[in-house]
Amino acid sequence: MFQITDQPIVPPTPNCPTAGGFVTFEGRVRAMNEGRPVQFLEYEAFDEMAMAEGTALVEGAKLRFGLEWAQAIHRVGKLEIGEIAVWIGCGAAHRKEAFLACEFLIDELKHRLPIWKKEHYADGPSEWVNLRRESTGGQLTRSDVFARQIVMPEIGPAGQIALQNARVLVVGAGGLACSALPYLAAAGVGTIGIVEPDLLEPSNLHRQALYGFEGIGRSKARLAAEAIRRLHPFIQIEVFEERLCPDNAERIIAPFDIVVDGTDRFDAKFLMNDACQKFGKPLVQASIYRMEGYIQTILPGGPCLRCQWPTEPVDGCVSTCEEAGVLGVVPGLLGVMQAAEVIKIRLGIQDISSHSQVLVDLRDFATQKIVRTKRADCPSCQVPLRKLEPMKLAWEVSTEEVKQWTEQFICVDLRGETRSDSKIALGQLESIAAPLNLIDDLLELQKTKRLLLVCAKGRRSGMVVYRLLEKSATNVYSLRGGLEYKER
Amino acid sequence: MGDSLRAGVELKITVRYFAALRDQRGLSHEILETQSLDPEHIYAELGALHGFTLSASQVRFAVNGQYVEPGYALAEGNELVFIPPVAGG
Numbered sequence: 001m002f003q004i005t006d007q008p009i010v011p012p013t014p015n016c017p018t019a020g021g022f023v024t025f026e027g028r029v030r031a032m033n034e035g036r037p038v039q040f041l042e043y044e045a046f047d048e049m050a051m052a053e054g055t056a057l058v059e060g061a062k063l064r065f066g067l068e069w070a071q072a073i074h075r076v077g078k079l080e081i082g083e084i085a086v087w088i089g090c091g092a093a094h095r096k097e098a099f100l101a102c103e104f105l106i107d108e109l110k111h112r113l114p115i116w117k118k119e120h121y122a123d124g125p126s127e128w129v130n131l132r133r134e135s136t137g138g139q140l141t142r143s144d145v146f147a148r149q150i151v152m153p154e155i156g157p158a159g160q161i162a163l164q165n166a167r168v169l170v171v172g173a174g175g176l177a178c179s180a181l182p183y184l185a186a187a188g189v190g191t192i193g194i195v196e197p198d199l200l201e202p203s204n205l206h207r208q209a210l211y212g213f214e215g216i217g218r219s220k221a222r223l224a225a226e227a228i229r230r231l232h233p234f235i236q237i238e239v240f241e242e243r244l245c246p247d248n249a250e251r252i253i254a255p256f257d258i259v260v261d262g263t264d265r266f267d268a269k270f271l272m273n274d275a276c277q278k279f280g281k282p283l284v285q286a287s288i289y290r291m292e293g294y295i296q297t298i299l300p301g302g303p304c305l306r307c308q309w310p311t312e313p314v315d316g317c318v319s320t321c322e323e324a325g326v327l328g329v330v331p332g333l334l335g336v337m338q339a340a341e342v343i344k345i346r347l348g349i350q351d352i353s354s355h356s357q358v359l360v361d362l363r364d365f366a367t368q369k370i371v372r373t374k375r376a377d378c379p380s381c382q383v384p385l386r387k388l389e390p391m392k393l394a395w396e397v398s399t400e401e402v403k404q405w406t407e408q409f410i411c412v413d414l415r416g417e418t419r420s421d422s423k424i425a426l427g428q429l430e431s432i433a434a435p436l437n438l439i440d441d442l443l444e445l446q447k448t449k450r451l452l453l454v455c456a457k458g459r460r461s462g463m464v465v466y467r468l469l470e471k472s473a474t475n476v477y478s479l480r481g482g483l484e485y486k487e488r
Numbered sequence: 489m490g491d492s493l494r495a496g497v498e499l500k501i502t503v504r505y506f507a508a509l510r511d512q513r514g515l516s517h518e519i520l521e522t523q524s525l526d527p528e529h530i531y532a533e534l535g536a537l538h539g540f541t542l543s544a545s546q547v548r549f550a551v552n553g554q555y556v557e558p559g560y561a562l563a564e565g566n567e568l569v570f571i572p573p574v575a576g577g
């Protein structure tokens with residue numbers, strides 16, 4: 001028997017006359033982790049998947065070790081120091097099988113259950129850590145996961161951190177969301193909200209490829225959350241199993257930075273438009289019809305949806321997906337384009353379709369841009385246009401900032417050899433070349449001296465500092481733009 | 489139709505249909521020679537001919553890649569797009 005509970009675990013008393021040996025194991029929250037004092041822990045599980053895996057494991061152990069009795073309980077939610085996080089009990093005719101089975105179960109449960117742990121320290125929380133990953137050794141880092149995009153000049157560590165700090169709300173968990181969500185999550189958007197009251201239906205599956213038929217009848221918002229949480233542990237998901245309506249729109253939308261419209265209702269689209277204008281949030285809209293669709297980004301200050309449609313179209317004036325039909329790849333494509341818009345907005349890449357609507361026809365791949373214009377008398381978008389500032393990082397410094405430093409520092413030259421130009425430029429204590437064990441050696445060195453990492457263009461040094469900060473370095477900086485940087 | 493229809497004036501316009509209107513017309517685009525001089529009247533003319541279910545007030549118009557008002561004065565060779573509301577997701 002396997003159980004997941006959000007209540008304190010009360011160890012069960014086995015009642016099984018055929019078992020002569022009982023072994024129990026209790027995993028408790030300890031006060032220290034990797035030398036840091038823990039305040040409390042949080043566990044989060046994909047309930048259904050964890051239940052299926054856990055039950056299969058316990059039943060498998062009974063068969064494998066010939067147990068007479070077996071039970072495992074995993075706690076979720078907030079746990080204080082000393083509380084039981086996991087409890088395992090195995091009863092067999094003789095003690096040997098009970099010992100073996102108990103050890104087997106705790107190892108396998110840790111290894112296989114889709115359960116995440118977050119440690120809260122005095123100086124703030126850690127990331128969600130997948131127990132499965134932890135048990136296979138070595139924590140997954142952001143640089144491991146996002147390396148191929150951090151290396152892009154448009155992103156870099158600053159862009160990745162901007163994505164990590166982003167809070168994106170996806171309204172609707174249908175066809176558009178099914179392709180927007182996994183790409184937003186995969187790109188490292190730190191917090192994703194999903195608003196969807198509906199349960200999965202068989203007729204959703206042809207275009208909502210995030211789901212599987214085993215999910216039919218379950219909450220789509222939860223299924224979507226489970227699906228994207230599998231990508232990596234650097235994500236927080238907030239699920240709203242409710243329909244966006246005038247009573248909840250502002251409450252749901254207010255805490256997010258960017259909103260993605262994946263709904264199929266005009267009233268919801270206008271609600272989002274008005275709330276996003278009110279709170280100054282970009283809204284990325286798309287809609288589809290059979291083999292066509294459009295995408296547009298509405299920025300605070302307009303032109304907005306009411307500039308486009310002074311009279312709100314009523315639901316039912318045109319056919320929905322249900323009546324008209326839709327080819328699954330159409331929302332698939334448009335949803336991915338929405339994810340691209342969100343990422344560009346967050347990175348401050350200006351070329352977003354903020355003043356136009358892009359019509360897409362999948363029959364011939366024709367796209368058409370239609371320029372939208374603001375209406376002077378629009379009741380919705382009278383807030384001033386907000387300019388999106390690019391992310392600035394405290395650990396990326398200019399030569400001018402370095403010259404103001406009073407603390408002595410060592411210049412680490414990542415260009416492969418140390419040249420005299422960096423010394424002349426920056427006036428540091430000494431210059432060294434990149435050490436052999438780059439990350440480990442620099443982590444040690446920064447404990448005694450401030451380090452300024454330099455390279456030709458500032459990209460490699462930025463990447464290395466990003467990695468060092470992930471490993472809890474505190475006194476490392478990167479020269480912005482590199483040694484070849486010229487003021488423009 | 490007043491000013492929108494001037495005797496003897498005829499414009500050659502490319503009309504493009506989006507989404508439901510494309511289905512109702514059965515074409516993605518066509519070249520039209522018309523005496524109607526603004527989007528609203530061309531739409532009404534075509535709507536009567538092909539049985540569009542949406543009225544002109546329920547549709548938006550774009551000319552040469554820009555949204556325009558229903559009464560916009562069209563010129564020879566303009567490309568006019570009819571955009572109905574689309575809500576599928």
Ligand SMILES: [Zn+2]
Nearest residue numbers: 304307378381
């Ligand atoms: Zn407006």
